[in-house]
Amino acid sequence: MTPVPRPPNGFLASLSEDDFELVRPHLKTVDLTPELVLVDVDEVLKRAYLPHRGVISLVVRLARGEHVHIAMVGRDSIFGSFSALGDPTALNGAVVLVPGVASTIEIERLRAAADQSATMRSELVRHALAVYAQVQQTAGCNAAHTVESRLARCLLQMRDLSGSNKLILTQEAMAQMIGARRNSVSLVASTLQQANYIHYSRGHIEITNLEGLGKTSCECYAQVKAQYERLIRPRVFA
Numbered sequence: 001m002t003p004v005p006r007p008p009n010g011f012l013a014s015l016s017e018d019d020f021e022l023v024r025p026h027l028k029t030v031d032l033t034p035e036l037v038l039v040d041v042d043e044v045l046k047r048a049y050l051p052h053r054g055v056i057s058l059v060v061r062l063a064r065g066e067h068v069h070i071a072m073v074g075r076d077s078i079f080g081s082f083s084a085l086g087d088p089t090a091l092n093g094a095v096v097l098v099p100g101v102a103s104t105i106e107i108e109r110l111r112a113a114a115d116q117s118a119t120m121r122s123e124l125v126r127h128a129l130a131v132y133a134q135v136q137q138t139a140g141c142n143a144a145h146t147v148e149s150r151l152a153r154c155l156l157q158m159r160d161l162s163g164s165n166k167l168i169l170t171q172e173a174m175a176q177m178i179g180a181r182r183n184s185v186s187l188v189a190s191t192l193q194q195a196n197y198i199h200y201s202r203g204h205i206e207i208t209n210l211e212g213l214g215k216t217s218c219e220c221y222a223q224v225k226a227q228y229e230r231l232i233r234p235r236v237f238a
Contacts, residue, residue, distance in 0.1 A: 007103045009050040010076035010232065011127055019120045022113040027103045032056070034168070038079070038094040045090050047104045048080025049073075054100020055161045058131070059093045059176065068142075069154075069177040071134040072097065074161025077232065081128040084110040085121070097173065098162050126231045133227040141220040142179040148188045150178040152217035155198065155207060157224065165207040192216070 004024060006012050012020065032054040039045045041061060049056060056079050058071040070092060073079040079094055088107050114121045141150055154177045158167055169177075174185045189205075192198045197212040198205055207213060214221070 007050070008052045008075065009103060011050055011078040011123065012103065014123055014232065016119060019113070019117050022116060022120065023105055023110065026105050026109040030102055030104050032096045032100045032102050034096060034099045036096040038096070039090045040093045041090055043090050044088045045080055045083040045107055047106055048078055048084060048110050050078045050103040051075045052101045052103065053162065054096060054102065055098035055158055057095050057097035059095060061093055067176045068179050070138055071131050072157055072161055073131065075163060076161065076228065077127050077130060080107060080110065081124045081131070083107050084114055085124055085128060098158065098167060100162070130228050130231040133231070134224050137220045137224050141218060145218040145220065147178060147180045147184050148191060149216060149218040150180070151185065151188050152192065152213050153221040154178055155205065156213055156217055156221050159207055160225070167205045168203055169205055170203045
């Protein structure tokens with residue numbers, strides 16, 4: 001019997017045929033439009049999102065209005081694993097950072113599938129741990145490393161998650177990603193462009209020297225990537 005084709009998402013690709021069948025009838029496809037807010041802190045998350053393309057940013061909103069990026073979810077994973085495993089109340093906000101397309105499923109349906117299958121639960125735990133590892137590393141990175149190395153790390157992560165060297169990012173979004181001021185981001189982006197590692201113009205970034213950007217990044221990029229490979233063995237899609 002020919003397997004049912006699956007959407008190009010790493011979490012869905014990792015499921016056994018039986019586990020995939022538990023969620024397949026309930027999957028819908030949605031557009032991830034720029035800056036779309038998927039949930040805010042203290043709201044009940046009603047749907048999980050599994051990107052095919054695009055990147056979801058997990059953010060903490062501070063009292064003075066600042067938004068600080070703490071992790072990213074792309075085509076290799078799922079946003080909503082914590083809610084499916086436990087309390088559906090969001091601990092942080094989630095907003096579309098890079099536009100794209102995603103499969104989505106109601107949290108209650110995903111929780112029901114996890115209740116039916118130990119292997120489904122195991123996959124959700126692994127993906128939740130991968131996000132948690134990224135949150136931890138991002139906190140340490142933003143506290144200890146230079147703005148230049150932090151920006152290089154985020155650009156490399158976004159490239160991996162989106163599958164493209166071309167990114168659309170405003171200076172404000174980049175500042176939120178690395179917990180820095182916009183003027184600092186502008187200076188660092190100019191430095192990376194002068195080194196011919198990126199080309200940056202009016203919110204459009206193209207990574208032009210992957211090796212150079214990798215050398216500029218701190219160890220946090222490799223550390224997060226290693227944790228993801230250990231926990232979820234990301235699938236690469238064309």
